[in-house]
Amino acid sequence: xxxxxSETFWQxxxxxxxxxxxxxLEDRDGRVYAKAQDLWVALPLALGFLAIxxxxxxxxxxxxxxxxGLKEIVRLEAAPNPTLESFYCKTSKWPAQGSVDSLCKSxxxxxxxxxxxxxxxxxxxxxxxxxxxxxxxxxFTCYLFAFIAGLAALIDKPWLYDLEEMWKxxxxxxxxxxxxxxxxxxxxxxxxxxxxxxSDVKRKDxxxxxxxHVATIMLISFSWCVNxxxxxxxxxxxxxxxxxxxxxxxxxNYAGWKKTCxxxxxxxxxxxxxxxxxxxxxxxxxxxxxxxxxxxxSDSSPAMYETVEDERSDKEETDDSAEExxxxxxxxxxxxxxxxxxxxxxxxxx
Numbered sequence: 509x510x511x512x513x514s515e516t517f518w519q520x521x522x523x524x525x526x527x528x529x530x531x532x533l534e535d536r537d538g539r540v541y542a543k544a545q546d547l548w549v550a551l552p553l554a555l556g557f558l559a560i561x562x563x564x565x566x567x568x569x570x571x572x573x574x575x576x577g578l579k580e581i582v583r584l585e586a587a588p589n590p591t592l593e594s595f596y597c598k599t600s601k602w603p604a605q606g607s608v609d610s611l612c613k614s615x616x617x618x619x620x621x622x623x624x625x626x627x628x629x630x631x632x633x634x635x636x637x638x639x640x641x642x643x644x645x646x647x648f649t650c651y652l653f654a655f656i657a658g659l660a661a662l663i664d665k666p667w668l669y670d671l672e673e674m675w676k677x678x679x680x681x682x683x684x685x686x687x688x689x690x691x692x693x694x695x696x697x698x699x700x701x702x703x704x705x706x707s708d709v710k711r712k713d714x715x716x717x718x719x720x721h722v723a724t725i726m727l728i729s730f731s732w733c734v735n736x737x738x739x740x741x742x743x744x745x746x747x748x749x750x751x752x753x754x755x756x757x758x759x760x761n762y763a764g765w766k767k768t769c770x771x772x773x774x775x776x777x778x779x780x781x782x783x784x785x786x787x788x789x790x791x792x793x794x795x796x797x798x799x800x801x802x803x804x805x806s807d808s809s810p811a812m813y814e815t816v817e818d819e820r821s822d823k824e825e826t827d828d829s830a831e832e833x834x835x836x837x838x839x840x841x842x843x844x845x846x847x848x849x850x851x852x853x854x855x856x857x858x
Contacts, residue, residue, distance in 0.1 A: 539680075546692070547733075583631045586626075608622050640709055641759055643708055645759055647751075648758075654693070655745070658745035661745075674738040702718065705718060728744075743788070747783075750780045753773075757772040757773045
């Protein structure tokens with residue numbers, strides 16, 4: 509069954525003009541073509557990205573955060589308590605009033621002590637701004653280098669200036685060294701994002717992130733296998749041209765540089781509109797291309813970028829003192845479901 513599906517999917521009449529086939533993409537006479545086995549190099553490169561990221565975040569991102577005035581928040585830890593920890597892990601992080609009363613009897617705490625314990629325990633699980641800054645600075649660096657690499661690979665290519673040039677000579681288009689490394693580095697970077705998504709700041713769209721990374725990896729790999737090299741490099745370049753600006757805006761947002769963040773976001777929005785909504789549609793709809801709808805998504809989408817602040821991350825809770833709790837009770841009224849109803853006037857993160 510799998511053999512039949514593979515043969516049907518890769519039949520030559522679907523991928524080549526009449527008179528051409530896979531045999532025409534075999535290396536000969538000094539001409540080198542893209543091959544599926546080339547993609548395996550992305551795996552060790554992805555592991556290399558992960559290793560470099562650890563070094564980068566410790567030696568560059570953390571000092572940079574300190575330089576910008578972002579300091580790691582020291583959170584009060586919840587006192588070790590097996591009963592409360594078991595309830596927190598197995599039942600609920602937000603105990604209802606009835607559960608709070610039961611837990612008070614079990615551990616000998618007052619209601620306020622139980623509520624404080626759960627608040628501190630939730631805070632321990634929340635990533636702080638420094639972690640988010642490190643992640644954004646890593647993505648900023650990678651997207652910036654990818655943009656520079658794409659510019660270097662395309663600056664002297666005619667299809668950067670004339671989209672009709674993308675398909676001239678297709679499918680017998682040889683692969684240049686610059687195109688090969690641009691493709692492999694992009695593919696390995698997205699593979700590293702997939703590998704690290706479980707340890708990164710976990711957001712509400714965690715599953716969507718995984719689907720996005722898998723889809724991106726598959727589309728980049730697919731475009732390589734069918735020799736859409738020119739179109740692929742151009743599309744990646746268009747995506748990279750704006751992504752690094754968004755990540756830099758996030759960095760300044762985490763550091764509290766709101767005006768700088770807003771200025772960068774304005775520049776990002778302008779480049780996004782031109783690259784994604786003006787140039788990209790012409791690239792995707794070039795009439796001479798065999799598949800005019802060929803494209804892939806990056807971490808960017810217009811709906812996602814209406815604001816730099818991302819509601820996907822949990823908001824930071826405060827835990828300064830018992831007096832603050834009393835103030836919250838007076839300001840916000842009675843408790844609901846066993847915890848104080850906090851106001852929503854504090855800043856969103858990411």
